[in-house]
Amino acid sequence: NAGVTQTPKFQVLKTGQSMTLQCAQDMNHEYMSWYRQDPGMGLRLIHYSVGAGITDQGEVPNGYNVSRSTTEDFPLRLLSAAPSQTSVYFCASSYSGTGGTDTQYFGPGTRLTVL
Amino acid sequence: GNSVTQMEGPVTLSEEAFLTINCTYTATGYPSLFWYVQYPGEGLQLLLKATKADDKGSNKGFEATYRKETTSFHLEKGSVQVSDSAVYFCALRDGGFKTIFGAGTRLFVKA
Numbered sequence: 001n002a003g004v005t006q007t008p009k010f011q012v013l014k015t016g017q018s019m020t021l022q023c024a025q026d027m028n029h030e031y032m033s034w035y036r037q038d039p040g041m042g043l044r045l046i047h048y049s050v051g052a053g054i055t056d057q058g059e060v061p062n063g064y065n066v067s068r069s070t071t072e073d074f075p076l077r078l079l080s081a082a083p084s085q086t087s088v089y090f091c092a093s094s095y096s097g098t099g100g101t102d103t104q105y106f107g108p109g110t111r112l113t114v115l
Numbered sequence: 116g117n118s119v120t121q122m123e124g125p126v127t128l129s130e131e132a133f134l135t136i137n138c139t140y141t142a143t144g145y146p147s148l149f150w151y152v153q154y155p156g157e158g159l160q161l162l163l164k165a166t167k168a169d170d171k172g173s174n175k176g177f178e179a180t181y182r183k184e185t186t187s188f189h190l191e192k193g194s195v196q197v198s199d200s201a202v203y204f205c206a207l208r209d210g211g212f213k214t215i216f217g218a219g220t221r222l223f224v225k226a
Contacts, residue, residue, distance in 0.1 A: 004158075031212070042119075042204060042216040043159075050212060058213065090158055103149075104214060106158035 002026050006091050006107035013081040013114045021076040021110050023091030031094045031102070032074040033058070034066065036087040037109075043090065049074055050096075081114045088112070117142045121205045121217035128195055129225050136190040136220045138179075138205035146207040148172075148181050148188040153202040153219070162190075162203070200224045 007022045025032065033048035045058030049068040063085060065077040074093075078085060089110045094102040122137040140148065147166045151159040163172030168183035177192045188205060205217040 033214075035216075040218055042218040044216075045213055048212055056212070092159075102208075103161045103164065104159075106151075106160065108156075108158045 004091055004093055004105050004107035006089075006110050008110060009108065011110060011112050013078070013112065015081060015083060015114060017081050019078050019081065021078075021089055021091075021112075023074045023076065023107060024072050025074075025091075025093040025105070026072065027093060027095075027105065028071060029093035029105070030071070030096045032068065033092050033104070034064070034074070034076045035090045035092065036060065036085075037090060038087050046076065046089075078112075083114045086112060086114045117146070117207060117209055117215045119205050119207055119215050119217040121203075121220055123218070124202075124221040125223055126220060127223045127225065130197055131194045132224075134190070134192040134195045134199075134222070136203055136205075136222070138188045138190065138217060140186050140188065140205075140207050142186075142207055142209055144209055145183075146209040148179070149206040149208070149214075150177070150179055150188070150190050151204040151206060151216075153204065155201070159204060195222070195224045197224045197226050 004025045030051050034046040035043040047066040049055045091107040092104040094104045118141045149164045150162040152162045153159045163174045165172040165181035171180045179190045202219045202221045204219045208214045
C-alpha cells in the first residue's frame with residue numbers, strides 16, 4: 001500500500017492564480033480531510049469528506065473548494081491564491097469518520113508559497 | 116467548543132533524559148485522545164492513543180494516560196534518544212468528524 005499520497009511536494013504561486021492540490025489513498029478509507037499547518041497554530045481543518053459525493057466545511061474553508069467523486073481521491077482547489085494561504089497542506093484519511101477512535105493517516109504534505 | 120492545549124516549546128533535552136510534554140483538553144462527552152509525531156519533512160503519524168478514561172496508550176517507550184478528572188493526557192518517556200527529535204501533537208476526537216489538534220511541541224534531543 002502506498003497509503004496517502006500528495007502532489008506536488010512544493011509549489012510557488014502568484015497572487016490570484018488557481019491550482020489544485022492532489023490527494024489519493026489506497027486504503028479504501030471513507031473519511032478524508034484537508035488541513036493546513038501554520039507555525040504555532042497546529043493543524044486546522046479546511047474541508048472533510050465522509051464518503052464519495054459528500055463534503056463539508058471545517059474550521060477555515062474560505063478560499064478553498066473540494067469535491068469527492070471517488071473513494072480514493074480528494075483534491076483541494078485554491079480558487080484565487082492569496083499570500084495568507086502560504087502554508088503546508090496535509091491530506092489525511094481514516095476508515096470512517098464516526099466513532100471517534102479511528103487513527104488518521106497523513107500524507108507527506110505540500111508546501112505552498114504564494115507571492 | 117472542544118480544544119487542546121499543550122506546552123509551548125521548544126523543549127531541549129540531553130540524551131537519556133526524562134521527557135514530559137503536558138497536554139490538557141476541553142471537551143463535552145468522552146473524547147478519544149491521541150499523540151501524533153511529525154519528523155522533519157514528513158507528515159504526522161500516530162504515536163499512541165487512548166479511547167476511554169484511565170486507559171494508557173504506549174508505543175516506542177512513550178506513554179500517556181487518559182485522566183478524565185484532570186482532563187489531561189501528558190506524554191512521557193523515560194529516556195529520550197536523538198532520534199526522538201520531532202514535533203509532537205496532542206489531539207482529541209469526540210466521536211464526530213473532526214479532530215482537534217494542539218499547537219505542537221518541538222523536541223530537540225542533544226547527544
